[in-house]
């Protein structure tokens with residue numbers, strides 16, 4: 001259980017805080033020696049690892065230093081999470097008591113981190129353990145890391161296990177996809193995928209991909225993400241060699257486990273997964289522009305349909321209607337494809353080109369961004385017509401939806417030009433949009449050149465690439481506020497949360 005150890009967390013916190021590039025110093029967990037049985041925890045939180053007196057001392061400190069954000073009864077506040085919920089506990093099951101100790105010591109109180117001594121932190125931790133229903137005992141909770149490392153959060157009081165086999169890797173549950181606690185981001189220029197802990201911003205792992213990973217989609221049930229390898233050496237309008245692969249990433253292992261070769265098709269850009277059928281759709285630039293379909297179980301392309309536009313960009317699917325939609329930046333329509341017959345259906349006029357595209361889970365709307373204009377296009381997929389155009393100040397670029405489809409989040413960026421050259425130093429924004437009423441809501445500044453975005457399964461947080469900053473922003477959606485910035489490798493592009 002090395003991946004949450006404190007050292008990379010400390011280095012990363014420093015790197016983010018000073019906006020410096022401390023990359024060379026960052027250790028990735030994969031480079032660390034695996035835990036040996038000699039360091040396996042011997043005790044758990046069920047073994048009475050703190051005393052009543054210590055928890056009382058901790059209660060006083062907690063009231064002074066933590067309660068105003070996490071609430072006196074630990075149930076959490078506006079942005080601070082509960083410290084006694086099932087979710088909190090499941091976050092920590094499988095980890096050591098030292099991991100939580102370090103988490104608090106290094107990052108809390110959030111407005112004055114590092115101000116608690118180890119003893120004070122241990123006392124507060126004793127109080128938290130008490131409130132979480134773990135039994136008290138006869139010995140105080142130690143403040144030394146070596147001792148705390150040998151104590152583990154266990155979900156259930158272990159049965160008297162006398163000499164049984166060691167259980168399998170304890171971080172399994174923690175690694176399973178679908179919890180929304182980890183971020184995977186594909187960094188286009190660096191040709192890496194990085195994995196971060198959402199709560200701490202800690203770098204968990206950093207892996208190489210084929211040259212220039214681009215968009216990403218996730219299949220939470222299967223525990224995999226797909227990454228398109230679109231262009232090997234430049235952006236969509238300037239590259240020389242296209243990519244012709246889609247790579248498969250196992251989210252539990254945090255590894256590339258296979259590569260789907262899409263030849264003779266090439267330049268796969270947008271991806272959309274029909275989870276039910278296991279079919280993965282990609283917009284490609286090959287053959288004058290096409291949509292291809294791959295069977296992810298067989299890992300091969302099983303069909304394609306020409307859409308006849310040179311750079312089909314993003315793609316959205318409405319499985320209930322068997323339709324796919326491609327946004328086309330430099331062509332004045334959205335292309336609609338019949339996925340059952342695999343044939344083009346029709347073009348929906350979009351005079352200033354389109355950018356991102358997304359379909360609501362109920363299939364009621366398809367929202368398309370604007371490449372040159374500033375309106376959001378609302379398409380009715382039953383009629384394949386633009387039924388509303390909603391005006392904004394800047395071109396709506398890309399989208400994410402809350403999991404229930406009730407809120408749309410839109411990124412905006414103004415590339416601007418100076419001396420005839422594009423500049424990336426204009427502020428970028430995220431704006432909320434209510435799907436039921438089709439009304440825009442709160443807007444916030446997020447960073448430079450926001451490119452892609454995803455929302456956590458609990459609908460509380462968005463992760464936004466601020467691509468020109470070489471960072472991702474973690475946004476609290478209730479407050480529409482950036483609560484954390486995490487440095488990434490160069491040019492973060494595809495992003496998913498799992």
Ligand code: HEC
Pocket residue numbers: 062065066067068069070079080081083087088091103104107108109110111116124199200483
């Ligand atoms: C100013 C507000 C504030 C104060 C004071 C504060 N916290 Fe937090 N805490 C937060 C926020 C916000 C988060 C979630 C964001 C983050 O992880 O940084 C958080 C997260 C945490 C987490 C991680 C929860 C999880 O689900 O893993 C722990 C543990 C924690 N705080 C403990 C404490 C303790 C103990 C104290 C007192 C010493 C404290 N906090 C004081 C705001 C605060």
